[in-house]
Amino acid sequence: MRIIFAGTPAFAVPSLRAAHAHGEVAAVYTQPDRPAGRGRGLQASPVKLEAVARGIPVLQPESLRRRSAQQALRDLAPDLMIVVAYGLILPQAVLDIPQYGCWNVHASLLPRWRGAAPIQRAIEAGDAETGVCLMQMEAGLDTGPVLLARATPIGAGETGGQLHDRLAELGAAVLADGLGLLRAGIRPVARPQPEQGATYAHKLDKAEARLDWSQPADALARKVRAFDPWPVAEAVVAGERLRIHGAVAVEEMHGAEPGTLLRAGREGLDVACGRGVLRLRVIQREGGKAITAADFLNARRDLVRA
Known part of the structure; x- marks a missing residue:
């Protein structure tokens, strides 16, 4: 044949x-x-x-x-x-x-x-x-x-x-x-x-990678997974643009503005969403490589008490 x-x-x-x-x-x-x-x-x-x-x-x-x-x-x-x-x-x-x-x-x-x-x-x-x-x-x-x-x-x-x-x-x-x-x-x-x-x-577009914190946390967690390894989700967290390689949704009631960093610890960076909280576990700083939240906080000690 x-x-x-x-x-x-x-x-x-x-x-x-x-x-x-x-x-x-x-x-x-x-x-x-x-x-x-x-x-x-x-x-x-x-x-x-x-x-x-x-x-x-x-x-x-x-x-x-x-x-x-x-x-x-x-x-x-x-x-x-x-x-x-x-x-x-x-x-x-x-x-x-x-x-x-x-x-x-x-x-x-x-x-x-x-x-x-x-x-x-x-x-x-x-x-x-x-x-x-x-x-x-x-x-x-x-x-x-x-x-x-x-x-x-x-x-x-x-x-x-x-x-x-x-x-x-x-x-x-x-x-x-x-x-x-x-x-x-x-x-x-x-x-x-x-x-x-x-x-x-539809074909993936890099413009889609920017996370909209007004969306539910579970939807954003799926987007992070779907867009890894390309185009990789990204967002501004605590004034710094980060690429997000790993995140999970956390069911939590809060009254914070979407996009607010609620807390930062070795388990991750917890960011308020339209519904629930997105915990960022693996992130990448501009010009750097993918690292755990714990390693990120070693360089951003100012966030530990956030």
Whole structure:
């Protein structure tokens, strides 16, 4: 089975490995190298690095809308194209090229959380579970019928980064199941998504990282978890801008103005919210690294009696 794999970030790497184990990956498509780091030098995507390490040819078109790019794909004569967080739109002309169409590994239980940031939005919303879907792609955004799906609970303290890594591996396992069926001559049944329950996971924006103390503490605690490791929640506490890597909600009645530092101790910095208190446990000062609240207070002794 000749497979074309299209993906870009680290999330797609386990799925590339699964595809490589279940067929001939004739080529890998990934986004062009982008400037990164302080030197702004061109950096290859994680998928490109994995493909090069495995000796798989890599193509990096700026778009798949051009006829020349589409003809190059036809010339590869793919049986199936697998798309995992590629980042480029696939027009219908591309979807029609492979014999079995295009499959997508998506990190949610569709139709909930279609779109760019399903992992973080699930945590932010307080969902009890999420999962991965193997979807037959169509022209709509994550609207295609689902071939296979697997659910998993979201841990009480699980961060966006931790859930990302778990779902990357779970997605690879579901993809492997689908490819195993296809190689055995069994085409997975495509089940249309219901429109009821459909939600959209908007792309993360750094502007969202600023905490609004007027919100309930439990909502802010979820945002801290969801936005770790990026873009990382931030707020001004006791006159200092801090990035917040770890926090928990504390049920406490208070009459303080939201944003007021109620107390500071080794267990954390307690900040008044619209409802309840947010206890900041792991924080980062400007230009510094992530540290515990106890280490922070060693440098800010003026806050210990706050």
